Amino acid sequence: MKKQKQDYYYWEAKKKGYRSRAAFKLLQMNKEFKLIKENNWVLDLGSSPGGWSQVAVELGAKVVAVDLNPMKPIEGVEFIRGDITKEETVQKIKEIRDSFDVVICDASPKITGKWTIDHLLSIDLAKAAFNIAKLFLKRNGCFVVKVFQGEEIQKLFNEFKPYFRFKKFHSPKASRKRSAEVYFIGKGFKKLL
Numbered sequence: 001m002k003k004q005k006q007d008y009y010y011w012e013a014k015k016k017g018y019r020s021r022a023a024f025k026l027l028q029m030n031k032e033f034k035l036i037k038e039n040n041w042v043l044d045l046g047s048s049p050g051g052w053s054q055v056a057v058e059l060g061a062k063v064v065a066v067d068l069n070p071m072k073p074i075e076g077v078e079f080i081r082g083d084i085t086k087e088e089t090v091q092k093i094k095e096i097r098d099s100f101d102v103v104i105c106d107a108s109p110k111i112t113g114k115w116t117i118d119h120l121l122s123i124d125l126a127k128a129a130f131n132i133a134k135l136f137l138k139r140n141g142c143f144v145v146k147v148f149q150g151e152e153i154q155k156l157f158n159e160f161k162p163y164f165r166f167k168k169f170h171s172p173k174a175s176r177k178r179s180a181e182v183y184f185i186g187k188g189f190k191k192l193l
């Protein structure tokens with residue numbers, strides 16, 4: 001664990017004041033896919049400790065962030081403590097805002113170490129994030145969601161596919177080499193019924 005922690009991005013995050021090494025994943029994806037623009041409204045699902053929210057604010061966005069765990073305040077971020085799989089959380093988001101330019105989700109299940117179980121738990125979270133995205137994303141909006149690879153991933157892609165003009169799975173350089181995680185990137189959201 002200690003050795004893993006001391007990788008390049010861990011130290012870079014410390015140096016640059018980011019709360020997580022994950023911040024670099026969003027920075028890299030944003031550079032490549034141009035997801036977050038100035039004055040955008042961003043919904044950050046599974047946000048704690050707050051690295052992605054920090055990056056979104058730096059890019060000039062206003063952020064609503066949601067997590068099961070607490071998150072220390074960040075200027076420009078409204079935080080909701082809640083479960084993204086629960087309807088009451090959707091209601092709390094609605095009370096703040098009913099539409100967003102970008103929905104990002106880096107939520108991870110509690111890792112069991114069993115590849116298939118972790119994969120299926122992450123699929124459930126990705127679907128919960130997508131259900132929220134469908135409710136809140138503006139037309140042409142962007143959606144980014146983490147998922148652990150496994151046999152259900154193609155089915156998930158097929159479910160997401162009709163809703164976006166541009167869609168792909170992507171693995172940012174800052175993801176650890178042996179990590180099972182990939183990110184679905186969807187751009188040009190279509191409001192389908």
Ligand SMILES: C[S@@+](CC[C@H](N)C(=O)[O-])C[C@H]1O[C@@H](n2cnc3c(N)ncnc32)[C@H](O)[C@@H]1O
Nearest residue numbers: 020022046049050051052068083084106107108
């Ligand atoms: C890898 S961390 C996110 C790191 C974050 N992107 C950052 O840069 O700081 C994953 C987060 O997902 C959250 N999470 C997992 N399941 C969740 C759920 N059902 N609802 C809300 N948050 C959840 C966890 O509490 C955890 O804080």
